[in-house]
Amino acid sequence: MTQLSDIIAQNVVESLPVGLLIVDHTGAFVTVNPAAAAILGYAREQLLGRGWGELFFDNDANARFNQIVMDVIQNELVGLCRVVPYAAPSGAVLELSITSSYLSGEAHQAGVVVILHDVTELSRMQRRETEILKDINRIQEEKIRGLNKLAASVAHQIRNPAFAIGGFATRLSRQIEALGIDSQYPAIILDEAKRLETIVRTVGRFAALGPLVLEPTTLTAVAAEARSRIESRAMALGRSVAWAFDLPDVQLVADSRLLAAALAELFLNSLEFSRREQVAIGLRAVLRGDRIEAAVTDDGPGVSPVDAPHIFDPFYSSRADGCGMGLPLAQEILLDHNGQIVLDRDFSPGARFTLSFPRFPTHLVSRLDETLTASPGTAATKTP
Numbered sequence: 001m002t003q004l005s006d007i008i009a010q011n012v013v014e015s016l017p018v019g020l021l022i023v024d025h026t027g028a029f030v031t032v033n034p035a036a037a038a039i040l041g042y043a044r045e046q047l048l049g050r051g052w053g054e055l056f057f058d059n060d061a062n063a064r065f066n067q068i069v070m071d072v073i074q075n076e077l078v079g080l081c082r083v084v085p086y087a088a089p090s091g092a093v094l095e096l097s098i099t100s101s102y103l104s105g106e107a108h109q110a111g112v113v114v115i116l117h118d119v120t121e122l123s124r125m126q127r128r129e130t131e132i133l134k135d136i137n138r139i140q141e142e143k144i145r146g147l148n149k150l151a152a153s154v155a156h157q158i159r160n161p162a163f164a165i166g167g168f169a170t171r172l173s174r175q176i177e178a179l180g181i182d183s184q185y186p187a188i189i190l191d192e193a194k195r196l197e198t199i200v201r202t203v204g205r206f207a208a209l210g211p212l213v214l215e216p217t218t219l220t221a222v223a224a225e226a227r228s229r230i231e232s233r234a235m236a237l238g239r240s241v242a243w244a245f246d247l248p249d250v251q252l253v254a255d256s257r258l259l260a261a262a263l264a265e266l267f268l269n270s271l272e273f274s275r276r277e278q279v280a281i282g283l284r285a286v287l288r289g290d291r292i293e294a295a296v297t298d299d300g301p302g303v304s305p306v307d308a309p310h311i312f313d314p315f316y317s318s319r320a321d322g323c324g325m326g327l328p329l330a331q332e333i334l335l336d337h338n339g340q341i342v343l344d345r346d347f348s349p350g351a352r353f354t355l356s357f358p359r360f361p362t363h364l365v366s367r368l369d370e371t372l373t374a375s376p377g378t379a380a381t382k383t384p
Contacts, residue, residue, distance in 0.1 A: 013031065013033050014033055014034060016033055016035055017035060018035055018115055018116060018117055019033065019036030019037075019038075019039045019040070019115065019116030019117070020032075020033045020036055020113070020114070020115055020116075021033075021036050021112075021113070021114040021115075022103075022111060022112070022113050022114075023069065023111055023112045023113075023114065024111045025110045025111055027051040027052045027053055028050060028051050029047045029048055029049065029050060029051075029052070030048070030049075030111075032044050032047045032048055035116075036116055039094070039096065039116050039118050040086075040088065040116075041088035041089045041092070052066070052069060053066075059087055061085070061087035061093070062085075062086060062087050064082075064085060065084050065085070065086045065087075065096070067084075068080060068082055068098050068114075069100065069112055069114070071100075072100045072101065072102050072112050073102065073110065073112060075102075076102045076104070076110075077100070077101070077102055078101045078102055079099065079101055080099070080100045080101070081097070081098070081099045082097075082098055083095055083096070083097050083098070083119060083123070084096060084098060094118055094120045095119050095120045095123045096116055096117065096119065096120075097117040097119045098114060098115070098117075099114070099115040100112055100113065100114045100115075101113050158196065158199075158200050159200045162193055162196040162197045162200055163197065165189065165193040166190060166193035166194060166197060169186050169189040169190040169193055170186075170190060172186045172189075173186035173187065173190065199325075212254075212255040212258065212336060212337075213255050213257070214253055214254065214255060215253070215254075215255070215256060216251055216252075217251070217252060217253075217254055217256040217259075218249070218250065218251055218252065219247045219248065219250070219252065219285055219292060219294070220245075220249065221256060222254070222256050222260045222263065223245055223247060223260075223263060223283055225256065225260035225264075226260040226261070226262075226263035226264040226267055227243060227267070229260070229261075229264040229267075230264055230267045230268055230271060233268060233271060234271055237271070237272075238277070239271065239274070239278065239279060240278045240279070241267075241271065241278070241279050241280075242278055242279070242280045242281070243281055243282075244281070244282040244283070245282070245283050245284070246282075246283075246284040246285070247283065247284070247285050247294075248285060248286060248292075250287055250292075250359065251359075252292065252359045252360065253359070253360050254337055254357075255333075255337070258333045258336070258337075259333065259337065261329070261330075261333060262329070262330040262333040262334055262341075262355075263283070263330075265326040265327065265329055265330040266296045266327075266330055266353050267281055267296070268326060269326055269327065269351075270296070270298035270300055270351065273298075273300045273301060273351075274298065274299070274300040274301075275301065276299070276300075279298060279299070279300065280298060280299040280350075281296070281297070281298050282295075282296070282297040282298070283295070283296055283297075284297075287359065290358055290359050291356055291357065291358050291359065292356070292357055292358075292359055293354065293355070293356045294354070294355040294356075295344075295353070295354050295355070296352070296353045296355070297347070297350060297351070297352045297353075298350045298351055299349065299350045300350050300351060301350075302347070302348060302349060302350055302351045303343060303345070303351050304318070308343060308345050311327050311343060312327050312328055312331050312341075313328070314328045327341075334355060334357060337357045337358070338357065338358055339355060339356055339357025339358065340355070340356055340357075341353055341355050342354050
């Protein structure tokens, strides 16, 4: 039975798709499976019986690779995991994911077991993906900065003329009515002036977002604030909302006011596009690593394929009375939180927007820590 168990164990070690090394208390390799030899770039015969230090310590490029074994032995660590560079004999530099554990036996003899994964190609793909995402975010940020300038200019240049047109249209309507003249033109002018004023207010709100004010909060509190903003609008439209929230009970660091504004824009989008008297709006979120992934869904008509590519473009709206600034506003807020917002074009029926942002955005939290240390009770800010 013992011989059969040994054979099975040996076959398992030999067939493992990952590298397996066992180093005894003298530093010599006592077990090297084929995968480990292939990853390290040696024949098994070159490794078995030879010392780790003899093979790898002379190459300064493998300092971090060697340090893993030293840390495990010195601190008797179990399950130490790291990704480190490894310089192979061929000159190639690989990235290896290494899991190491300290082994103790009789008479305090110790050894180390090492599991190797070659993650070189995976790391390269992740770096390429990161660079692509950086380029996309850079383009979006440049677009937003240009839009901020445009929004500020539009709000400044149009606000006073719009108010003047509305005021004079009102006076003209009264004078025409006093003269007994029946005309609908002043009312049309007034309605269009009011619409223009609405656009100016929306654009002005976009331009006046201001710096982020960071504070510890929860997604539940943010969602509740966004919900309260929409309830009054629903009443004004003579509708009701069936809310469905499923949120993790975790803390995050964010500008709760602006994050609530972003969610409110998505909720408002669902409310105004719905053709039902009762609108179903859902918000569900999960924690994935250090990021929060959320989804806003509704049971409305959804977004048409024609409109989908343009919904985040400023001033684009498929509604005759729409300003087309709500979703760009939400997008800017998410970008400023180092996050993103995307329309799920395959979702049906209804619409689904997915949001992803860090729970603790490091480029912002550092400023929060600095400010709290320097002046307790003062919130940290970041200029977009």
